[in-house]
Amino acid sequence: MAKSANHQKLNLLQVFRGIAAVMVIFAHCDLIFNQNFQKDFFGKIFNFGGSGVDFFFVLSGFIILYIHQSDIGNRSKLKSFFIKRVTRIYPIYWVVLTLKLSASLFFAYDPDTSQRNVLEIFKAFILFPQRQEILASSFLGVSWTLSYEVFFYIIFGLLIGLKPKLCFPIISTWLLLTFTHFIGIFDLPKDSFMLNFIFNEHNLEFFLGCVAAYIVSKHKIPQEMTLICLGAFLYTLGAINYYYKVVDISPVISFGIPSMLLVIGSTSLEMRKHVHVNKILIYIGNASYSIYLMHGFFINNITKLILKVAPDITENILILNMLGLIIAFIALLFGCAVYSYIEKPLLSIFKPKLATT
Template sequence: MPTLYSIQYLRAFAAIAVVIFHAAHRMGLPFTIGAAGVDIFFVVSGFIMMAISDSRPASPASFFRNRLLRIAPTYWIATVVMVLGAILGLFPNLKLDPAHIAGSFLFIPVASPNSGNLWPVLVQGWTLNYEIFFYAVFALVLFLKPALRLSALALLFSLLVVGGALLRPENPLAGFYTAPVILEFVAGAAIAKIWQAGRLPSPWIGLLLVCLSIAGFATIHLMRFEFDAWTCGPLAIMLVAGALAIEVHGKLPKFPALTYLGDSSYSIYLWHTFAISVVAAIGTALSLSVPAIALAAVIVGTIAGIAAYECLERPIQLLLKGKRSALWRLPLRNQAGRTPAQ
């Protein structure tokens, strides 16, 4: 499966949106729409899983193992840093609980002793609980013929969402796994099927979809509307489908820097909050302006994620594949043939 630049760009934009969201939130600035980067990630994840499974057939066990090895090692390291930091007093507001820590490592949603929310020790890891759930379900549908997989996935996730809407379960765990956001994975998988069949719209329709999506996100932000999966999900779907439509018709320019940010987006997502906390503390101590601190936090948070990608994520992934890697190579030119796996 060749590199899809549209997917790489979207991963980069989604990661940076989340970084801006957390930096702005830390400094009391309004940019909650940045959290919608998660919706883009989920649609992209569904697309990648379906596209990979169709192009590189694998057994259910092999598929799940590969996906777990792709996301777990770096996340576990970040979680260990959080736990050790709390023990050493570096994170005085972080309360530790054995069940919560275990749930964080096992990708099981457990109520946080800090807030009561189903957040792991590393808060942004809540999205990975959904990712692992999706991988597990997707692994099961791999037992079916390729032509039936999307229908089975859509049926199961739709039943979960409908059941959650009708029954309104009081159990937080049941509510977590019946939330409408899981349909974004299905939408991404459906886009993959459309892409494989060569049925994406023209590049001009694709451009229109991208513009409408961006306008929708901007409207939510500027008007300060409340948003959830029902509003941001369709916008993320339009964005992914539109960007792919532009690329398949040869109308998407290549930006090596954005491609590289797409490569490092997972590490940026995991590690940026550490840097934001440090920058916010230093900036406040120096009495810098709030916008200046937020901007510095975004820049340093992104750089910290890139450093984590080069020093941790990439070497670990190459090691798992039996390869070796030099550190700090900042590959700003594309390496053809790489699969843009999240």
């Protein structure tokens, strides 16, 4: 999280963003290994890494309310809010998506892309919700999460742009319907993609982040380490349950709530006293968005190259797993390079204060 007026810079949240990005890298290593090698990556023990997305959503909810809570009800701040959000999300995303589409169309990297119509391509560029199978086969697989991010910004924008007596009933009703759908009281037609997107349980994770920001800003939390340990313990339980599938439980409960506890505990701790955080970890957190966007493209291409150059290597599972760790590490470095040499220069084109959170 970047420093904003009257807000303390919270480096631990940047570390969490980096950790979430690394978890997603490992989860996608297994996904791509299965796709290209028909082999598991470390016996699927990193499959829970997809929960990094749940962590990202909670972090995003926290960051937005923590920084912009004073803007609520102040319509004059609406334009500034959306400029910040657009400049943070879209420029590097457009670059990466354009590179992917160019590779698909000119080098037959992904033949399915040529089957997509202009409307689907336009939707991909503006992050309008589309089915995951379309995004994964033709555009950027991770972009489905960005659609939820943009939707959350629009919802929060209502808090800024509308009077409380109008926006609070709208948002409260939406939250109530989302929650009742989550617990199974409110049913939606399964064939209605947009309704299932609008009332999807992932939206509750942004709300959990907002709750965390409200608690931290309004109350002093005396037992920060207890919350951090409890959050880490519950997150670990969620990861174990995800692997063994002991109980069928929603990621909102198994990862969203523990993420909220981790955020409340860590931010409360950092607000109370100085916490030394390694600069490399902060840098990885800063680069997490570029890492998130680029890692799948990199891992997919490297594994395909290995399959062509040394197909026999896939027969030795130990060597393949070690190679996977190396690929994951290089994917991390590649994402960091994209951040330093593409994302940061792109952001510097805009006003720095509008593009740093």
